[in-house]
Amino acid sequence: MSLVLNDCRALFALPAEVSYLNCAYMSPLMSESTRAGEAGILAESQPSAVTSNDFFERSERLRVLFAELISATADDIAIVPSASYALSTAAANIALESGDEILVLDEQFPSNVYPWRVRA
Numbered sequence: 225m226s227l228v229l230n231d232c233r234a235l236f237a238l239p240a241e242v243s244y245l246n247c248a249y250m251s252p253l254m255s256e257s258t259r260a261g262e263a264g265i266l267a268e269s270q271p272s273a274v275t276s277n278d279f280f281e282r283s284e285r286l287r288v289l290f291a292e293l294i295s296a297t298a299d300d301i302a303i304v305p306s307a308s309y310a311l312s313t314a315a316a317n318i319a320l321e322s323g324d325e326i327l328v329l330d331e332q333f334p335s336n337v338y339p340w341r342v343r344a
Contacts, residue, residue, distance in 0.1 A: 249333055308335035315339035 235254045238244055244252055253261070267274060287298040304310040316339070320326070326340045 248329075249331075306335070307333075308338070311336050312339040312342075315343050318343075 233240075235256070236252050237255050237258065238252055283303050284298070287301040287303065290296075291298045291301050302310075304313070320343060326344055328337055328340055
């Protein structure tokens with residue numbers, strides 16, 4: 225599969241004079257994602273309209289869609305509340321022995337540093 229990266233500037237709300245390249249640190253949200261987030265917040269302003277099934281159906285649909293995107297199965301996809309939670313879970317479950325080395329990138333985001341410091 226080949227991927228052609230076209231000019232995607234129109235998908236984001238970044239000012240025209242900004243070329244933001246530090247997405248490993250924190251990426252800008254696509255305008256569509258911002259609208260979806262705003263819609264979610266508005267929906268929660270009426271909690272009596274939110275059912276327990278809403279939590280499960282949406283996340284299951286998301287797992288299926290993401291799995292299709294990366295040629296996986298929904299069972300391969302875990303939804304976690306934050307990157308720091310996922311990294312802490314991964315760090316706690318990777319077998320390490322005395323003398324093993326843990327490498328992280330310079331200026332790495334803190335959520336990918338703290339769990340490894342705890343393990344070290």
